[in-house]
Amino acid sequence: MSIHVVILAGGAGTRFWPAGRHDRPKQLLPIASEHSMLRETLERCAPLAPAERTWIVTNDRQATDTQAEAPELPAAQILAEPHMRNTAAAIALAAARIARVDSDAIMVVLPADHVIRPPELFARTFEAAAQRARDAGTLITIGIEPSGPATGYGYIESGERVAEVEGFEVRSVKSFKEKPDARTAADFLAAGGYFWNAGTFVWSVAAFLDALGEHLPGHQKVLDAMAPELDAGSAPSAELYARFENVPVDIGIMERASNVEVIPAAFDWDDVGSWLALDRLRPRDGNGNVVTGEHVGIDTRDCIVIGRSDHVISTVEVADLIIVSTPDATLVCSKNRAEDVKKIVAELKAKGRDTYL
């Protein structure tokens, strides 16, 4: 029972505009380091599975750039969705392909655009989860120990402790909670036993396909219809793919299944939700600035300056700004409005300025 890594890389984030574009989402950008987030995810997963057991689910438009970031992967293991149909469909597609090459596989499923450190603890956590999935046949999610009452994530309410594997606790799952308000989040932390839902899963391909058949039979039917392409390892037809219900795996399967467990993770985790994440992930200089590319600053404090090597950004007496320069667009945004970058994207779209999207 070997581990297969499935990296979900199909997002279309708008929060990293103008570096992030329609065809160049967060995972293809060098956010946390000089390498793309996808590249960092591949490096992080390498100890779990070699390239021949690593899969990426992306979409048609990003497939070429994705392959370029993952040159070690066989082209057939980069699965390009012809439509966006959310995580249940993306994972079902990967599971159906993996089942055909290794019916005993253990799947490790995780997003391409999170930062997890240190890599050794990441690998040990997922190896323990894989061992539990192998032994117990359960559907396992990795829960993140909350560092505060965040309202930006879903929560996992755990039940009793059911096992310990390689020093990692395994707990049953009582329920999945939507993103809470501040008061509810504080209640979760006070009660204890709540973890952030990071969208990372470990299970055997058999257990997953069983659960799919039981809880999302519509998905199973699409896979059945897709059997010729899946057998041949060719791209799924757009017409068939469009039939998948648009539902996240959390809601479609995890909330409904009874054999769900959580393994609390002790690693540092960041979902890199906006440009503001760079303050956490990158070193700051003596003035509190995070800088990439060429910058000349006078009286510049606590700014995030994302430039280029052939372009200088200069700043005079500014503070707490996010400044991003690309060849065709510049962003100057107050740090406390980092979330509103997507409003800029929406306004450009409304104005028909598609060239900037």
Next chain:
Amino acid sequence: MSIHVVILAGGAGTRFWPAGRHDRPKQLLPIASEHSMLRETLERCAPLAPAERTWIVTNDRQATDTQAEAPELPAAQILAEPHMRNTAAAIALAAARIARVDSDAIMVVLPADHVIRPPELFARTFEAAAQRARDAGTLITIGIEPSGPATGYGYIESGERVAEVEGFEVRSVKSFKEKPDARTAADFLAAGGYFWNAGTFVWSVAAFLDALGEHLPGHQKVLDAMAPELDAGSAPSAELYARFENVPVDIGIMERASNVEVIPAAFDWDDVGSWLALDRLRPRDGNGNVVTGEHVGIDTRDCIVIGRSDHVISTVEVADLIIVSTPDATLVCSKNRAEDVKKIVAELKAKGRDTYL
């Protein structure tokens, strides 16, 4: 006695970086409107003299761009200094050339990078000054009625009223004052009879060359040595030009001569000293922003946004900023530090980043 217009366009301003560069000074930029300041100056002067009596003094590096902005001028009337030797030398060069084609000429001398409105009042003022220079043989400077106790300009202390020409008062000049401190500037305004020195002059070429011989005999000697080139209308030799003393005409001649007069001007005048001038010269939108190029702003107030047609600048919750985007450089500067743009240029120079200068 015909008017010859002499436009001084040899500056190397750094305050409009990054739009302004070493080889692209303020007068070649579209600051006050969509046309360059030099182009606007040419249009403003057209009623005073036709193209065949209009001259521009610039320098070697900017000569090509200057000619492009002034296609109606004969190439021989664009005088390119091989070295920067300040206004006394630039004007002496022009005077010596003009004397050879029209020894009776009246010279109107003014910088290429000021904004003067309305054009009708400009023309009437300088025509009156030309008439006085013709009749009295005096050296006339146009003084600007101060709108406040500015410390950024030199002042002209006027004496008694000596004449009136076409409704314009002509006063004697007691002294030229360097840029004053705030208290002295306030004293000037309280005393009355003080005007801003705008570096604009009207005189007969004969009166100017007389004054040059008397007060700057070194300049006269250089002109004598240059006679063959001046006779031929060819470019002055770099070796000879380097011999000119580096002195402004105000100090070299106007402060020393006894036949100096001032005509107070009633037109609006702006020396466009920094990006901040755009707040005065360009229309603001409903949020107090001055915008050129493509801009998408959310909660953006009182900013000066200088963009491009093929590049979008987007701003979220910012105020009182100057934002300028060019292909290889971006400026984000607090409005109250507009003067410090030159410090950015100095730092780039110190770092050897000449590509951005």
